[in-house]
Amino acid sequence: MNGYLIETEDLRKAFGDVTAVDGISLKIPAGSIYGILGPNGAGKSTTIRMLCGLLTPSSGKARVNGLDVYTQSEQIKQRLGYMSQSFSLYDDLTVLENLRFYATIYGVRGREREERIRQLIAMAGITGRERQLAGTLSGGWKQRLALGCALIHKPQLLVLDEPTAGVDPVARRVFWELIFKLAAQGITVLITTHYMDEAQSCDRIAFVFGGKILAEGTPAELVASGEFRNLEDVFIDYVEQTTGQKVRSSFEEIKFLLRSDGGGVQ
Amino acid sequence: MNLSRFGMVIWKEFKHIYRDPVSLRLVILMPLLFTLLFGYAITTDVEHIGLAVYDGDQSYESRELIRKFVASDYFSLEQMAGDSLQLEALLDAGEVKAALVIPEGYGKKLKRGEVPESLLIIDGTDPTIARTALQSGNLIANVYNMRTLSDGVFQVAEMKTRVWYNPNLESAKFIIPGLIGLIMQNITVMLTAFALVREKEKGTIEQLIVTPLRPVELILGKLVPYIMIGSIDFLIALFFGTWYFHVPINGSIFLLLGLGFLFVISALAIGMLISTVTKNQLQSMQLAFITILPTVLLSGFMFPRDGMPLAVYWLGNLFPMTYFLEILRGIILKGIGLEYLWKEVAGMTAIGALLLAAAIKKFHKSLD
Ligand SMILES: Nc1ncnc2c1ncn2[C@@H]1O[C@H](COP(=O)(O)OP(=O)(O)OP(=O)(O)O)[C@@H](O)[C@H]1O
Ligand SMILES: [Mg+2]
Numbered sequence A: 001m002n003g004y005l006i007e008t009e010d011l012r013k014a015f016g017d018v019t020a021v022d023g024i025s026l027k028i029p030a031g032s033i034y035g036i037l038g039p040n041g042a043g044k045s046t047t048i049r050m051l052c053g054l055l056t057p058s059s060g061k062a063r064v065n066g067l068d069v070y071t072q073s074e075q076i077k078q079r080l081g082y083m084s085q086s087f088s089l090y091d092d093l094t095v096l097e098n099l100r101f102y103a104t105i106y107g108v109r110g111r112e113r114e115e116r117i118r119q120l121i122a123m124a125g126i127t128g129r130e131r132q133l134a135g136t137l138s139g140g141w142k143q144r145l146a147l148g149c150a151l152i153h154k155p156q157l158l159v160l161d162e163p164t165a166g167v168d169p170v171a172r173r174v175f176w177e178l179i180f181k182l183a184a185q186g187i188t189v190l191i192t193t194h195y196m197d198e199a200q201s202c203d204r205i206a207f208v209f210g211g212k213i214l215a216e217g218t219p220a221e222l223v224a225s226g227e228f229r230n231l232e233d234v235f236i237d238y239v240e241q242t243t244g245q246k247v248r249s250s251f252e253e254i255k256f257l258l259r260s261d262g263g264g265v266q
Numbered sequence B: 001m002n003l004s005r006f007g008m009v010i011w012k013e014f015k016h017i018y019r020d021p022v023s024l025r026l027v028i029l030m031p032l033l034f035t036l037l038f039g040y041a042i043t044t045d046v047e048h049i050g051l052a053v054y055d056g057d058q059s060y061e062s063r064e065l066i067r068k069f070v071a072s073d074y075f076s077l078e079q080m081a082g083d084s085l086q087l088e089a090l091l092d093a094g095e096v097k098a099a100l101v102i103p104e105g106y107g108k109k110l111k112r113g114e115v116p117e118s119l120l121i122i123d124g125t126d127p128t129i130a131r132t133a134l135q136s137g138n139l140i141a142n143v144y145n146m147r148t149l150s151d152g153v154f155q156v157a158e159m160k161t162r163v164w165y166n167p168n169l170e171s172a173k174f175i176i177p178g179l180i181g182l183i184m185q186n187i188t189v190m191l192t193a194f195a196l197v198r199e200k201e202k203g204t205i206e207q208l209i210v211t212p213l214r215p216v217e218l219i220l221g222k223l224v225p226y227i228m229i230g231s232i233d234f235l236i237a238l239f240f241g242t243w244y245f246h247v248p249i250n251g252s253i254f255l256l257l258g259l260g261f262l263f264v265i266s267a268l269a270i271g272m273l274i275s276t277v278t279k280n281q282l283q284s285m286q287l288a289f290i291t292i293l294p295t296v297l298l299s300g301f302m303f304p305r306d307g308m309p310l311a312v313y314w315l316g317n318l319f320p321m322t323y324f325l326e327i328l329r330g331i332i333l334k335g336i337g338l339e340y341l342w343k344e345v346a347g348m349t350a351i352g353a354l355l356l357a358a359a360i361k362k363f364h365k366s367l368d
Helices: A044-051 A073-078 A095-105 A110-124 A139-151 A169-184 A196-200 A219-224 A231-243 A247-265 B003-018 B021-044 B060-071 B084-092 B106-111 B127-150 B155-164 B167-193 B197-202 B204-209 B215-244 B253-277 B281-298 B310-316 B320-334 B338-362
Strands: A004-015 A018-029 A033-037 A059-064 A080-083 A157-161 A188-193 A204-209 A212-217 B049-055 B075-080 B098-102 B119-122
Touching: A004 A044, A004 A188, A018 A044, A018 A188, A018 A204, A018 A212, A033 A044, A033 A169, A033 A196, A044 A059, A044 A157, A044 A188, A073 A080, A080 A139, A095 A110, A095 A139, A095 B003, A110 A139, A139 A157, A139 A169, A169 A188, A188 A196, A196 A231, A204 A219, A204 A231, A212 A219, A212 A231, A219 A231, B003 B021, B003 B215, B021 B167, B021 B215, B049 B060, B049 B084, B060 B075, B060 B098, B060 B106, B060 B127, B075 B127, B084 B098, B098 B127, B119 B127, B167 B215, B167 B253, B167 B281, B167 B320, B197 B204, B197 B281, B215 B253, B215 B338, B253 B281, B253 B320, B253 B338, B281 B310, B281 B320, B320 B338
Parallel strands: A033 A188, A033 A204, A080 A157, A157 A188, B049 B075, B049 B098
Antiparallel strands: A004 A018, A004 A059, A204 A212, B098 B119
């Protein structure tokens, strides 16, 4: 395993004519928080789904904890916690029922199960809402319940697909505090995001665009690789290079227009 | 198969059903509603055919024949015509669907022991009504003639005519058992056709697939609650249908219940297979209809299977409903047991098992 929990080589996935993932090679160190950053449709979810055994790759290699995603995906699932991009627990089951269901499915039983559920409810801060239907929880609570369900079997790898999308800043902060705690316990976290500040919090990041990795490294390395002020600059620069379009200058133009408009009023 | 995982899926599925009171009520109401609706639709369309009569004989016997027609419930006397021309006009105008002509001398012939002639004219625009009118008209006239002829001659003859009397009841007897099978098939296939696609549509399947849960545990676990519901539905349809339409169960009720249970499982397996191969509720609805519709014809519900071309006949063998129809009619009407029905039971079990195996095999733990 040589210190990497996940290794992929030239991983590809095509849906008919659309190539969602176009040759991604990753090495994710065990125990790290690894971020995949990229705009809508970049191929983040597709990459993650192939690693979790939800989608079969079209070609390329991928190993999770030394296990092959083509042939050993059921074994991979035993030690993997996954939170999908949209809430996919049962709306018509209560918080407790959802947790019990997944605990039993993962083979956590009896006293151990109740103890584990109690811990996770406390950790996720959903105490007092155990008997509420999951569908009636608000965004932040749902997110933390889903995290709880993903952790019920003490996985060594936690895969989170845009876990903080549509969640308010405070709830996002609380969520990241949890992720840091989990990483400190030695759990490897693979997370996708749109947000620069979240990317900044990762140990390493891969910037994915059009199904390809454009840049990879620690946030500090990436910023230091050129004359950049911050991560945002780095990525805008890469997008401009790849697409040949001037994202930044067009943004400046808008600012300029706004300023001249404002001047006109005064 | 891991029993605690299997049990957990059953428990979860029960919760879903329990938390959806609308579908829970529908599940109880459906067999009642369908039995009533279809039962009436099929057994009453043949009653009260409008009849006009020209009685050229004006004898006791001719009036008695008219009375028999009216008493049969198949015909209702709309008008007495003065001559046969007026009868024709009534038929042409569509005011009546059938016309009866009793010629002069009808009563005399009957008294002499000859078979007298009478004429029943039927409007053939609606073949179903026409066929029924023709058959029942013939039957009524024959029965009346036989009865009159046999009066005081043979007591045996009198009894024979009684068996043939009231053919209306006979048709209900034949229809209702088949109808119970048809209704049960439609309800159960629909029950499971949505079982998996609902999870696909809501996205909950994604979370389920990343767990170690095995296809056999998921499919069978989802099936169990519906087996119970389907069995309750069968009890309702069976007892309500036979009681309401006065169809006695001649054979063993326990055998019927046991085989009904087996049928429910087989039919649920069809729905489950549909659920595994479709992506959303609309698709599974369509596929369910495409599967259910041909069984109405292929299973022998409407037409006897013996006259069908071989290929069509074999196609019918693919549906559990075909076997169950034989079983229902065999036990309810003929009162026969396993010694005659074992082939149907074996066929139904085999098809059911095959369908279930296919559903489990077809369910892949992946989103592609
Ligand atoms: N099942 C599918 N069938 C066809 N095309 C798909 C499918 N899933 C994804 N795609 C396409 O693949 C590309 C990558 O999608 P993916 O969901 O991986 O992007 P993403 O980076 O997760 O985007 P987002 O930030 O919006 O979640 C998109 O163009 C998408 O339309
Ligand atoms: Mg995505």
